[in-house]
Amino acid sequence: MNNKNSDKKEAVFITGxxxxxGRLTxxxxxxxxxxxIISGRSEKKINDAYNFILADSPQNKGNLYSVVLDLIDLKSVKTAVEKVESLxxxxxxxxxxxxxxxxxxKQTNEGIEDTIFMNAVGPLYLTKLMIPLIEKSxxxxxxxxxxxxxxxDPNxxxxxxxxxxxxxxxxxxxxVFEDKEHWNSMKxxxxSKLASIWDAYLVKDKYPHLTTIVFCPGFVPTTDLIRNSSYMVRLTLKYAISKFNFTTSEDDSTDDYIYYITTSGTNLKSGGYxxxxxxxxxxxxALNRVKQQQFWDLAMRSIDQLT
Known part of the structure; x- marks a missing residue:
């Protein structure tokens, strides 16, 4: 892979x-x-990831750090950021x-469905706490x-x-956050992914001095995102659907991650999707600025109540 990047190495915090x-990246x-710095919800998951990440380069162990982080639990988020800061x-x-x-x-935190909290509210809180550390860079x-x-996108x-x-x-x-009657895992x-795009635009607007982007990694049917699906669905995605040309391989998708992480800032537009x-x-x-602000207000009310 061609890397036309700054020669200066980076310190990168990847959640999940x-x-x-995330692990392959x-x-x-x-x-x-x-x-x-990697995060996971348990020390066991982190230890297993260490073995995978360092399998080809054990000499780089000194460059790999970890924190336990559960985005459903805002106390866990705060503790994780404190550990990152202590590095x-x-x-x-x-x-x-x-x-x-x-x-x-499920609503672990009353009023907001878990998928949306985990994928959009927790990351928004994490980002707010991390911004002072990034600003120092x-x-x-x-x-x-x-x-x-x-x-x-509904289309x-x-x-x-x-x-x-x-x-x-x-x-x-x-x-939408309390709609138990019409709940569906994929829905x-x-x-939650619509809300994560709102996250990116909100952060870009409120912290304009920092480059913030959101990207789609493609449809990668072999990842562990499908771990909660039925056995037959997982089997079909991994061994049949993954062969179609509308899918993306884990290798290609993570090469894109590397690009977004390391490419020169002049190649990226802050606020870009x-x-x-x-x-x-x-x-x-996703582009509706009124809804972006409504989501920010709702998320911040929830964060304030929980912290």
Missing amino acids: ATLGL AKKLINLGHKV GFDIDVLVNNAGGTRTEF QHPNKRILFVGSSIH SKGGGNNQATKISHDVDIET YYKL YEKRQLSKPSDD
Whole structure:
């Protein structure tokens, strides 16, 4: 892979890097000589990730750091950021990669459904806490990244198009978080990815001195994001669907992660939504500035109550 980047190595914090695309991205960054902080929800997951990431380069162990982080638990988020700060070096890049789905409707934090909280509210709180650490960085490529998905768009064909999984072209902020009656795992994953794009635009607007982008990693049917699906669905995605040309391999997708993390800032537009390294247009709802602010207000009320 051609890297036309600054020679100065980066310190990169990747959330949800004990599995899937985050873990493989961490491995590639370590092999390129960067410092990497990974997060996972348990020490066991982190230890397993260490073995994978350092398998080809044990000599780089000194460049790999970790924190336990559960985005559903804001106390865990605060503790993780305090540990990152205690490492004693500037953070150049934050990659909000962690995310997932749920098998049933649940509100760990009253009023907001877990998928949306985990994929959009927790990362927003984490980002706010991390911004002072990123601001200290002198690296020319310092930035904040959010991992989105094209299926946030109701016009997308991904994620199923039956009635249960569809999201509205005009999402109602005030009701969507408590909608147990119409809950569907894929529907709420799509909504959470819409909210993660709102996250990126909100951060870009409120912290204009920092480069912030959101990108879609492509449809990668072999990752652990499908771990909560049925055995037959997982089997079909991994061994059949993954062969189609509309899918993306883990290797290609993580090469794109490396590009967004390390490419010169002049190659990226702050506030941009990217697919396959090209600026793209998200849904109209994603661009709705009123809804972006409504989501910020709702998320901040929840964060204030919980912290």
